Amino acid sequence: MNSSTSGRTIRIATRQSQLALWQANHIADLLRQETDQFKVELVPLSTIGDRDRSEPLRNMGGQGVFTREVQRAVLDQSADIAVHSLKDLPTDTVDGLALAGVPERAPRFDALLMPHGAEVTGLDELPEKARVGTGSPRRQAQILAQYPTLELCEIRGNVETRIRKLDEGEFDAVILAEAGLRRLGLEDRIGAILRPPVMYPAVGQAALGLECRDDDEQVIELLQSVTDDKALAEVTCERACLATLRAGCHAPVGIHCVVENDQIEATAVVLSPDGRERFEAAITGTSDDALSLGQQLAETLIAGGAEKVL
Numbered sequence: 024m025n026s027s028t029s030g031r032t033i034r035i036a037t038r039q040s041q042l043a044l045w046q047a048n049h050i051a052d053l054l055r056q057e058t059d060q061f062k063v064e065l066v067p068l069s070t071i072g073d074r075d076r077s078e079p080l081r082n083m084g085g086q087g088v089f090t091r092e093v094q095r096a097v098l099d100q101s102a103d104i105a106v107h108s109l110k111d112l113p114t115d116t117v118d119g120l121a122l123a124g125v126p127e128r129a130p131r132f133d134a135l136l137m138p139h140g141a142e143v144t145g146l147d148e149l150p151e152k153a154r155v156g157t158g159s160p161r162r163q164a165q166i167l168a169q170y171p172t173l174e175l176c177e178i179r180g181n182v183e184t185r186i187r188k189l190d191e192g193e194f195d196a197v198i199l200a201e202a203g204l205r206r207l208g209l210e211d212r213i214g215a216i217l218r219p220p221v222m223y224p225a226v227g228q229a230a231l232g233l234e235c236r237d238d239d240e241q242v243i244e245l246l247q248s249v250t251d252d253k254a255l256a257e258v259t260c261e262r263a264c265l266a267t268l269r270a271g272c273h274a275p276v277g278i279h280c281v282v283e284n285d286q287i288e289a290t291a292v293v294l295s296p297d298g299r300e301r302f303e304a305a306i307t308g309t310s311d312d313a314l315s316l317g318q319q320l321a322e323t324l325i326a327g328g329a330e331k332v333l
């Protein structure tokens with residue numbers, strides 16, 4: 024980008040969880056490395072998703088509970104950029120906003136954590152009826168599909184709260200995203216990484232999505248300049264798949280989409296909430312076709328019977 028300073032300050036709206044702040048600071052650093060044309064600062068917000076800890080997430084105003092207020096701050100011009108965990112960002116577009124940046128993606132699998140000092144290091148070693156804390160229907164269904172004797176339990180709160188509940192004995196294990204643990208410096212708590220085919224990650228897991236106003240040319244250009252083409256193609260395919268499945272879909276969906284040398288390989292699963300029904304489909308193609316490949320993947324799942332659980 025050209026280096027003449029415009030004197031503009033670019034404000035990044037963020038939630039105030041440790042993870043959200045880490046992610047917003049990470050993006051601020053990336054933008055500062057990219058150009059010294061702007062000042063970059065954070066605008067910390069308090070969101071409903073962070074305030075109310077008592078209820079399961081899916082009852083709390085549903086999709087977008089973490090992202091809506093950050094988006095609103097950008098729309099009403101109290102900030103210029105919204106930084107989201109892409110897995111929390113609904114696939115429906117918001118009028119006036121553009122998803123203009125997707126930076127390099129972190130490791131995207133889920134991790135199994137045990138209480139401090141526990142010997143167990145994998146799902147195979149957990150005893151029958153062991154209490155596994157996760158509120159995610161995707162994680163619950165995939166675990167139940169393989170380990171029907173485990174007891175899946177609701178858990179709420181941010182990453183640190185969930186680990187505290189684990190250490191206090193409420194659960195025998197919890198599942199969290201590896202990316203969030205690494206960002207918070209908690210990777211030494213990882214007991215095992217859960218990979219496909221046992222555990223497919225969520226759409227967009229470990230990727231960040233950067234939104235700005237769709238008429239803010241300066242910021243659109245800036246966000247494009249910190250975008251990683253591989254991450255963008257992966258999440259484009261994943262989100263297209265989810266959006267196509269989502270004609271009223273509440274079934275758990277997992278996906279693993281990898282771009283290498285401009286080739287996409289994606290596998291997706293849809294399960295019934297109890298894990299007893301499981302549908303899987305795979306697709307390959309060129310990364311230029313990320314969007315239509317994601318749609319085709321969803322259509323293949325539906326044609327293969329996934330409709331039954333959608």
Ligand SMILES: NCc1[nH]cc(CCC(=O)O)c1CC(=O)O
Pocket residue numbers: 108109110111182198199200201202203204227228229230
């Ligand atoms: N729903 C909460 C959330 N949103 C993003 C992450 C972690 C980072 C990521 O996956 O992008 C987490 C925590 C978790 O699932 O363990």
